[in-house]
Amino acid sequence: MSTLQVAVSALHSIAVNKVDWQSRETGTSQWRTVETLRLDALGRASVRVSPWKETEYRAVVRKTRTVSTVASGSFSVSTLPAGEPVVHPRGVPEPRFGGLLDPSGRPRAVGSDAGPVVSRIPDAVWDRMVGVSFGEDCPVGRESLRYVQVNYWGFDGYRYRGEIVVHASIAKQVAEIFSDLYRLRYPIRQMRLVDDFGKNPLKGADDYAAMSADNTSGFNCRYVDGKESQGVLSPHAWGKAIDINTWENPFQARTGVFPHTAYLDRGRPHRAVFDGLESPAVHAFESHGLQWGGRWDEKDYHHFEVLPTTRSGGK
Known part of the structure; x- marks a missing residue:
C-alpha cells in the first residue's frame, strides 16, 4: 500500500x-x-x-x-510482479496482438490465492456467447454449461483473473486443475472467452484467431480444426476440452501446424511448454481426468479433453 x-x-x-x-x-x-x-x-x-x-x-x-x-x-x-516473468528464447517469434486480441487488458486477480468460482452461465456471459461460440444446433445447451473464474499467473509475473466455459460435469475438475496450475505457478498468456475473437464463418467462434493470440479456452461449438468440410464436431462443442497456451504448445496436424511452428521444436526452453508426460502441468490435467493431446499420433500439445478411450488426434 x-x-x-x-x-x-x-x-x-x-x-x-x-x-x-x-x-x-x-x-x-x-x-x-x-x-x-x-x-x-x-x-x-x-x-x-x-x-x-x-x-x-x-x-x-x-x-x-x-x-x-x-x-x-x-x-x-x-509495483514489481509477485511472480517470475517468463523469459522467451531469443529470436523465437511471439504472437502479434491488436484490439481485443491484446492481453494487456486482462482483469486483475481477486484475493490472495487461485480463488476459483464455478457458476451457471450469467446473462451477460451468455449474451457474449450466443451467435458466436453457441448456436441453436449445438449438442449441449446453457443448462449443461458452467462459467469458471480463477486467478492465474501471467507471463509478466503478475496475477490475473481468467474465465472459461466448460461442461457442468467437469466444472469442478477444471476449477481444481487451474488451482493446481496456480500453485505450480505455471504461466498462462491469457484466459478469456473464445467469443472475444469473433465468429468462424462456418461454425462457432474463430479458434484460429484464438490460437494465434495464445488464448486459453474451453467450450466452442465448432468443427475439428482441419476437418470442417467433413462436419466433424470437436470435443469443445460439448465443453469437454481445454486448449491452453496454444502458441507455445502447437497442434501438429496432417494438414499443417497450428497456430505457428515457433515451438514445434519441443526442446526450446520456455516455462509454458509442456515438456513431456512427466510435466507437473500435464499431470495436473490428467490427474483430474483430462487426457493430453501430446500423447496422440497427431500431436496436439495444447489440448486436453475428457475421453472414454484413446484416439489418434483431431482437436
Missing part, C-alpha cells in the same frame, strides 16, 4: 471542497476514480492505494461554484 497526498493551491481553495483520486495503468487512456475525498482546512487530502503494475495517479478537484474541473499533474507508482 502507498499513501498519496495532494495540496490544492490557494487560488482554488475557496471554491474547492472535494478531490477525486484517479488512476490508470500506464499506456492506457482511460482514467478511473479510485476514491472521492473532502479536503481539510488547508486544502489537503490523502488516500491509500494499491498500485497495479505501473500506475499513474492524478487528483481532479471538484469546484462548487463552477462546472469545470482542474487536474493535478499525473505521477507514476510502480
